[in-house]
Amino acid sequence: MNVAAAFEELMGSSPQGVWFAPGRVNLIGEHTDYNDGFVLPFALAQRAVVAASRRDDDLLVMHALDLGEVMELPMAQVRPGTGGWSAYLAGVVWALREAGHDVGAMTLAVTSDVPHGAGLSSSAALECAVMAAACDLFAIDISPLTRAKLCQRAENEYVGAPTGLLDQAASTLCARDHGMFLDCRSFEATMVPLPLTEAGFEILVLDTHTPHSHVDGEYGERRATCEAAAAALGVPALRDVQDLDAALKRLTDERMRKRVRHVVTENERTLATLTAAQQGRLEDIPPLLDASHASMRDDYEITVPTVDLAVETAREAGALGARMTGGGFGGCIIAWCRSGAGEAVGEAVARAFTEAGFDAPTWFIATPSEGAGRLA
Ligand code: GLA
Secondary structure: OOHHHHHHHHHOOOOOEEEEEEEEEEEEOOOOHHHOOEEEEEEEEEEEEEEEEEOOOOEEEEEEOOOOEEEEEEHHHOOOOOOOOHHHHHHHHHHHHHOOOOOOOEEEEEEEOOOOOOOOOHHHHHHHHHHHHHHHHOOOOOOHHHHHHHHHHHHHHHHOOOOOOHHHHHHHHOOOOEEEEEEOOOOOEEEEEOOOOOOOEEEEEEEOOOOOOOOOHHHHHHHHHHHHHHHHHOOOOHHHOOOHHHHHHHOOOHHHHHHHHHHHHHHHHHHHHHHHHHOOOHHHHHHHHHHHHHHHHHOOOOOOHHHHHHHHHHHHOOOOEEEEEOOOOOOEEEEEEEOOOHHHHHHHHHHHHHHHOOOOOEEEEOOOEOOOEEOO
């Protein structure tokens, strides 16, 4: 879609600019961000795009071009409680204002090709694209990390999903052909080369089309259990558990023990992935993906039958490693394949889904892409 042309048709004038922010795949480091741990996502070529202009009245006018819907909100009414898709846009304006930035009236027209509700951060892409637009239009000079944190605040307090920083940091900070290792305590980001094509690999992203939602209880329950476990162990966060065996001995609740084991081992796997990528040993990464999936399935208990079948079938069809990506309870898997082998893996999963009576999946080969920016 030509967003600038669509804007002009709606508004009778061309937009003052066009901005974008991508969806993301989390290569590894799942449910570690809110435990002050480590994540390693990369941004996708799929992105949200927003055409925007300042207005001289007092309205926030938001067009969802893909839905053909419009929502108008007086600036004074931009506060948590307005639901639906517009919350992802208005929430960013609210978070900027809460942080003391002078954001005025705007028209926003958004479109996105990030699959919705698939665990690929379609919501963070919208938030971070609007953030890029608002910062440019109102000359707000804040760092990319601060932008990501304000978008996270929009997601937490305006949309109402208690998520960590992973998605917004990836959408804002990532670089082309790189993964981003993020320490979610120090917020230090390390760009990690991912020369997949040169190394003879490709990453298949397969959407199981099993709907998931973070606003429902499971995500919040996992987060609360982790916080309770950290308190029981007397550490600020599960990131600080040094001796896993000793920690598991101290905890009596079996569910809590499993959650702790996932978080601690997932942090270790994420660090191992970082080291492998930094040393150019990409072939060492796929087994870590397999182990991550097993941990999410058995210890964190956030996978579902479609996702497990997709991962198993991908492995049988030749993927070198595979795991669910994102918050869980559905959404996408990633399968690390040799170059040219991904398509056949997708087809094998589709056949297995037909046999099992599941809805047909869709898939694409991922391209590690750059984070949010200005297009025009
Ligand atoms: C969702 C959240 C992230 C992160 C992942 C799980 O994507 O938005 O903050 O917690 O789940 O790793």
